[in-house]
Amino acid sequence: MLEPEPGFYQGAMYVGYAFTVAAIVIVGIVLYLLGDPSPWVYISTVIAIMVLLVPFNYRYSRIVYLYLFGGIRYDPNA
DSSP states (O other), rough: OOOOOOHHHHHHHHHHHHHHHHOOOOOOOOHHTTOOOHHHHHHHHHHHHHHHTTHHHHHHHHHHHHHHOOOOOOOOOO
C-alpha cells in the first residue's frame, strides 16, 4: 500500500510557506521598482497573485518536499 509517512503533509506545508514568502517578496520588489504604489495596491496584488498560484503551490510544494526528503530518485532506465 502506498501511503505518505506521518508528517508528510505538514512538512510540505513548510515548503508551501517558503513558496508563498518568495512570491510575496518578488511581487513586493517588482511593485516597488515600478513606482512604489500605496499599501492597498501591494495588498491587493499579493492576494491576487497568491490566489492564482494556489494550484502551483499546492502541487509543487508536495513534489519538492518528496524529492528533497522522501528518498525517492527518478530512474529513467526503470
